[in-house]
Every structure is written in structure tokens, then in C-alpha cells.
Amino acid sequence: MKLIKNRSLLLALVFSLLGCQRSVINANQTPHVTIPDDVRCILAQSSHNPSDIDILQKNTERGNTRCQVLLGDLYEHGIGVPQDIPHARSLYVLAAQTDVTANFYLGRLAEEGTGAPVDYRMARYYYKKSATGIGKIPSSLKLAPLLENGKGGPVDLQSAMDLYLDVGGSNAGARDGILRLYRLGAELSDSQRVGFFNSWASQSVSLLITQLSEQCHSLLKANPSAIELKPAKIQLKYVPGSLLAQIKLLESSTDKVFDQRLMQATYDYKFPYAPLPEPSGKPVNIITDIDPRSILCIVHL
Template identity: 30%
Template sequence: MTRYLTFIALMATVGVCQALEMLGQTTDGYVKAHIKPPPRTVFEVYLDVKRNPYGALGTFDFSHSDEQSKTCYRVLGRRSAGPDDVRQVTMASEQGHALCQHLLGTLYEAGNGVSQDLYRARMLYLQAAPNDPNAYVELGRMARDGVGEPVDFVRARALFRQAGPGGVVGLGGLMEQGKGGPQDVQGALNLYMQTTRNFRDPAWGAMRALLDNGMSLDTAQVEKYNQLWISGFQSLQQMKIKRDASLKKFRYTEWMRLTVSYRFPVEQGRPAVSLVESSGDSQLDETVLRVLDKLPMDDPYMAPAGMRTPDMVAPIILGPGFFGS
């Protein structure tokens, strides 16, 4: 059965929500990364090989648009926090800005731009948490890993629950391991599936790890999984097109439409793309096919038993202003 992915260029957005909640190293790895060279950004630390798949450290909400939030977001992306960065974040923190309190706590925990002070980090997380629930993720992680306090898995579970969606991966990890309460791997899987909102977000990643170890989803969960998979497929296609320099070089005097079809191997893998309907410009067609061939959709689509991943047919519309000015 062929599925049609409606792809309207003017309204499509790149799916980058994965950046809102990222998995990272254990606390020790995080701290060492900020003390020893070479310096790395906070994001690079969060994404570093995921040695501990339940080490959700530095979960931030990137939806705020006020100036203080923007300032703290900029500091979050620095390779190391300088004196002016610390001053600005501290000022916002002292004014009661929860996100900046949370960020300042990570600086003190890591010794990044300031002297390491785990007690002060914890106090900042506690101040931030009522208005920034993601700060509970840090508190839960500290309790789970014994950072500046005795290990307390029961308390860690409670704190991860208070964090809401941001704490799901931490809570689910303890459920999988039977730490701080009964072992409940199926409950963890259900929690991940209930929480995941985007293809390859942290809850998706935790869910995929369990599926790779032989667990399975029920019918409703498979339907949600496939909907997110298709949405991720669309976003990946859009991103590949938007970022390709060779497509930006074309002179678009009018809107042009072509249609492509993706066929996956019998054993799930990266799809081969072919042209279904030409744009009328063979050079543009060939460039689009080159850009989109073998899209990295390594997570499998969940086709019924004995059936292969269906072909995906996608109209693509390119034109003036599509790539920006």
C-alpha cells in the first residue's frame, strides 16, 4: 500500500525538537568534560556517545522568547562560560528567572566558569524547579548518581516524576533496572511510548533500545510509532533539501513541483529514491534524487508481519524564496 506524504514547502518546518531534551553522560563524565581540555559545548557533552542511556543531564525548555532566556540560551551553547557569561546568568538568576537559575546550577555543578560547588548547584535547581520542572531532572540525577549526596533511588524516582516529560527517561531507566521500586520493564516501555512526541526524541530513543532487546508494542502503540516515523521521514527529507548547497544554486523563477518515490530494502535499511513525476528540469530532478537517495531512516517502519515497508511517495515543491533570501 502506497502512502502519500503531503509536502507543502511554504508551511513545512524542520523537525529539530530532539534538541529540547537530550541524553548525555553520567555526572562524572559531564563534570570532567568541562574541566579537562579540549573544551566542548554543553550540547556536545549531552550527545556524547550516550554511554549511560538514562543519564539525562541538562534538560532545558527552549520555548521561551524573553530576552533573559535568550541570553541564557546563548551561554548554554558556549564552549566554556566566560566572566561576562557568568555575570549575565547570575544577574538573571538573582532576579528570579527560573531557566537561568537552572543553567547557573549546571555551571556550578560542572565548575564551568565558576568554582565547582555542588551544594550551590543543588540549591539553584531547587529554586528553579517550581517554575522550571526540568530542574527536577537534575535533582533526580544527583540523587540517582550520588552527586554531592548519598545515592537514593527512591527519591530519584520521585524527583523524575515531578519533572514531568523531561524526567521520563530517568524514571523509566530506574523502572527498567528495578532501582528505587519494583522492576517494571513493560511499564517503562509504555511510559516511553506515552511520552514520545517526536521521532528520535529521548523517549523514542529509550523505547527503541527496548524494542531492539526483543520487546514489542501493542496495536495502538504501533500506530503512534508509525505516525511519528512518517513525520520524521518528512522532516528529514525537508532538512536534506533545505541544507543542500547544490539545490540553492538553482535559479527559481517560478514554483516547480516534482514527485519522488522511496523504496526500502526487504530488510529495513536506507531507501532508494526514484522519480515519479518530473519538474520539467532534468538537472533539477537529478540533483534532488542525488540529495534524497539513501535517507538515513535507520529506525524501522513497523510493517505487518510478512510485509515490507511500503513505498513512500512524496511531492516536492521548490520555488522563489524557498531557501530564504
């Protein structure tokens, strides 16, 4: 667990995310701010001061699961307190009794062999329990490779694929897992294929707009009134084996100079990653409108 050392920045962050309760009786009184116990523990973990460790300990004894996990992390790594793996483990077990996501930490201990021999079977067990909670993504990304590689139990490519799909293609680790398992024979439904394609297409177009925006000055120089042009329609073709896109202008922006500059700015564009391969092995196309306003507006920032 990475610790945030800038307490002022952390305080502002947690207040913005979690909020705080403030009650002001009148203008002559000092505002009273109530800091949630979770926030107190996050701040305490980042400071390593003995008094703050005491805050963690007191909230742990009161049954706050977030504080139990944070204190366990300090004992696991020996930060601000003597390293004590058994005590860290006991705190994780305590937290897991009321918060299934805390099982992630027990799974990590088992997988990494921290304080005990590596035990992939128990790692699977704990990750599976924590993969059902609100913060399930880390556990899903840990459990899927164990299922994929047959560690701690039989190989189960389809269950691993389902976990990667549940995380979503916007996550690089899940995306790579989906592509890898698809090539190994794991199945996707039609709706899952469409969902993955849409995610790939959206990220690809977003990357293209970013690349064009970085060259907006040259595009603007081509036509200072380009924001008044209609969108140009282009085709991005993915050919298996290369991320370099083959780009074709389908509909003009009504300005030939701008069209020419647009094509020059995209000649070296590469897809962020490969899409799912087509059964036929044919190229995969994206057709999108390039609105000059989406490129040139950032010139004025």
C-alpha cells in the same frame, strides 16, 4: 548546564524569546527597558563576574526559582564561586518547593552520585516529580532508562515506553527507546503506531527532499523549465535489515529526462532510521509526490 559566553548574543536571544517592557515618554527622553529577573540571572550566570553573582544571589533570596537553579548550577560545578555541592543541593531543594521541574537537578545528583553515593531510587523519585512539569522532556528521558533497566526499582517496560512516546519520535533518544522497547515486547496502541509511522514518514521525505535539493543544479540542467512540470509520484520501500531505500517511479512528471535524473539522484538514499517492524515482516512503503518546485526553488537563493 552549558553556559553561553557571548553576552550580546545571549541578550538578543532572551529578549526575542521573553520580550521586554519598554516605555518611551517622548523623543527627548532615554527609553527605559525593564529586564525580567529571569533574564538578569541568565546573563549573570554566563559572566561569572562577582557583581553578577551578587545579582543571582539577590534574586535567589527574593524567591526566583530560575535564579535559584542557575546559582545552584554554579555552586555544583564551581564556576565563578567555590564548588559547594551541599549548597547547590539546598538551592535545588528550595527551587523545587515552587517549581517541580527543579527536581530534575536533584534527580541528576542522585543518579550521578554527586556529593553522595549513587541512589537510583531517589533519582527515580525526583525524575518522576519533575516529569510532570512544563520542562518535562529531560526528566522523562532520564527516568525512562531507569525504569527500562530496573535501576532503583522493578523493571517497567510499559511505563518507560509511555515516557518515550510522550516525548515523541522526533527526539532521537525517545525514538530509539520506542524501537528498542517495542522489540522487547512493550505494547503500542493502534493510534500510537500510526503516530510513530507518520513521524518516520515525514522525517524520511524531508531528508529525501534535502538530498534532492543538494543536487538541484543537475536536476535543473535536465530541464530548466522543470518548475512547470507536474509532481512525480515515487515509492520509497523500506526492507527490514537495510536503511537503503528501494525507490520506484509510480507516476511521471511528464518529462522523461527529468524523471531519469530524479531516479539517479535518489539511488543512494537511506532512511534516517528504521520504522516499527511489521508483524508480518513485510517491507514498509511510503508513497509521496516530488514537486520539482520544492527542489529547484532553492537554486535562486
